[in-house]
Amino acid sequence: MEEFKFIQSITPKYYRQPSIVKGIGDDAAIIRHQQVDTIMTMDTMVESVHFSEKTTTPYHIGYRALAANISDIAAMGGTATAYLVSIVIPERWTDDQIQEIYRGMMALAQTFHMDLIGGDTVSGTALTLSITVIGAVQKDKARYRSQAKKGDVVFVTGTLGDSACGLHILLQEKDSEHYQYFVDRHQQPMPRIAFVEACQGIKRMALNDVSDGIANEANEIAAASKLLLEIDYNKIPMQDKLNDFSEQQRINWALSGGEDFELIGTISEEEWDILEKAAKHTNTPVTKIGTVKDRTSKNGTAWIYHDNQYKRLEKSGYTHLKG
Ligand SMILES: Nc1ncnc2c1ncn2[C@@H]1O[C@H](COP(=O)(O)OP(=O)(O)OP(=O)(O)O)[C@@H](O)[C@H]1O
Ligand SMILES: Cc1ncc(C[n+]2csc(CCOP(=O)(O)O)c2C)c(N)n1
Ligand SMILES: [Mg+2]
Ligand SMILES: [Mg+2]
Ligand SMILES: [Mg+2]
Missing domain, CATH: 3.90.650.10 (PurM-like C-terminal domain)
Structure with a gap:
């Protein structure tokens, strides 16, 4: 699928979190938090390092990659609100498989009431998902x-x-x-x-x-x-x-x-x-x-x-x- 079309296909129709002032569609996203501390974390999953065809379906690749990131928000004592996904797509991966990866992420995002607010799409050699999750925690209540x-x-x-x-x-x-x-x-x-x-x-x-x-x-x-x-x-x-x-x-x-x-x-x-x-x-x-x-x-x-x-x-x- 062509890059612009792909981004369109994964753009949410609405945002769940009121803090999201701008999501997908500009040069960057904007979030507005007033009374809480913002948490930011990023973890990456790479084919044949974190998953393989034998261990993980495309749906679970997405699910697991997002879960690993949300887990770091939990480890700070917070709740997850939004995420950005950078994806490296090798040529042999089909459109359906990539959509499945997003379906896996979207299922978990729905559970936690999170919004996909941005990311990046490039072609490359090993399927790689690099996810940034934004979270929130009551002021001075982070768990270090x-x-x-x-x-x-x-x-x-x-x-x-x-x-x-x-x-x-x-x-x-x-x-x-x-x-x-x-x-x-x-x-x-x-x-x-x-x-x-x-x-x-x-x-x-x-x-x-x-x-x-x-x-x-x-x-x-x-x-x-x-x-x-x-x-x-x-x-x-x-x-x-x-x-x-x-x-x-x-x-x-x-x-x-x-x-x-x-x-x-x-x-x-x-x-x-x-x-x-x-x-x-x-x-x-x-x-x-x-x-x-x-x-x-x-x-x-x-x-x-x-x-x-x-x-x-x-x-x-x-x-x-x-x-
Ligand atoms: N390449 C990098 N550039 C900048 N900061 C980094 C980089 N890699 C790790 N860090 C930072 O180092 C700290 C520890 O990161 P680490 O990835 O070990 O934690 P984690 O996510 O809890 O562990 P895991 O990656 O096993 O899930 C974090 O503050 C992280 O943001
Ligand atoms: C196919 C396949 N082979 C091996 C493993 C095991 N594994 C990979 S990374 C990691 C630690 C956490 O990584 P990070 O430090 O990046 O969070 C572990 C235990 C796997 N999941 N899939
Ligand atoms: Mg990490
Ligand atoms: Mg951690
Ligand atoms: Mg981690």
């Missing part, structure tokens, strides 16, 4: 990685390792009907926006979303807060069906598999009750998995208790550039 305090509880939402297990099943072409749950968790992650919205009454909370695996994200909170995060391996929430796989696979997936798009955070014991209520209210499983400590020489790192010993939880998740 640096907000952990000594004595805090470390918690995670949902279960960990599901997405990596789903990826394994898709790549190995295992009986995916029996394991459809894991495949769905890989293809259609649900960002925890409802939960963070329900947490608005909480005074202080550190948050990070699980894109690379908690072995990374726990270290990121420890580093930003200049404290030590101690995690008990036996408390990490995992699906029962994960027991069908080896202990080594389970550990790898839960700690370093990534792409679960759950949240890992820290909160004071005093505010835990409010968090539990928010979790119940939004049907979000939450599990205490550790504690924040102040150990001068080890601050900035995460540790894990497993098989009766404490070990450094090395950053072991997915990294794109190897030093």
Whole structure:
């Protein structure tokens, strides 16, 4: 499809958010926020790095790419309002497949009441989706990685390792009907926006979303807060069906598999009750998995208790550039 026609085909007929003063159709979009802080985030998904023909249909490529970005808005404690999509389209991709990618994004955008307000279209060699999401959070209510305090509880939402297990099943072409749950968790992650919205009454909370695996994200909170995060391996929430796989696979997936798009955070014991209520209210499983400590020489790192010993939880998740 010709570029102008393509842009026309993905232009929304109306905008859901009143803050959008100008959407698609000019040199750039305009958003007007007055009483709230604006959140901006961008993540990119590339064919054969983040998805392949074996693992993801065009619809799910769009869905997942937008979900990964909305997850970062949730990790800041906000709500997502609008998004911009830069797409690199190789020649062999058909018009229908590209429309399917947009259908996947539009389905999720509808769930979160978001608007597509711009982007860019170019031809190239690997299908690439680079998405910018704009969000909003009550003034001074953003949840930073640096907000952990000594004595805090470390918690995670949902279960960990599901997405990596789903990826394994898709790549190995295992009986995916029996394991459809894991495949769905890989293809259609649900960002925890409802939960963070329900947490608005909480005074202080550190948050990070699980894109690379908690072995990374726990270290990121420890580093930003200049404290030590101690995690008990036996408390990490995992699906029962994960027991069908080896202990080594389970550990790898839960700690370093990534792409679960759950949240890992820290909160004071005093505010835990409010968090539990928010979790119940939004049907979000939450599990205490550790504690924040102040150990001068080890601050900035995460540790894990497993098989009766404490070990450094090395950053072991997915990294794109190897030093
Ligand atoms: N190429 C870049 N140019 C400018 N800033 C960048 C670039 N890459 C990452 N950043 C910034 O670095 C910080 C960390 O980014 P990172 O992508 O690691 O976080 P994330 O999106 O939470 O993780 P993930 O990419 O695994 O989902 C963010 O503030 C991000 O905007
Ligand atoms: C086909 C295929 N192969 C491998 C993976 C696994 N994978 C790719 S990127 C990433 C970390 C998050 O990336 P980022 O840091 O860019 O957010 C992971 C776990 C996949 N999803 N699909
Ligand atoms: Mg990123
Ligand atoms: Mg993140
Ligand atoms: Mg991200």
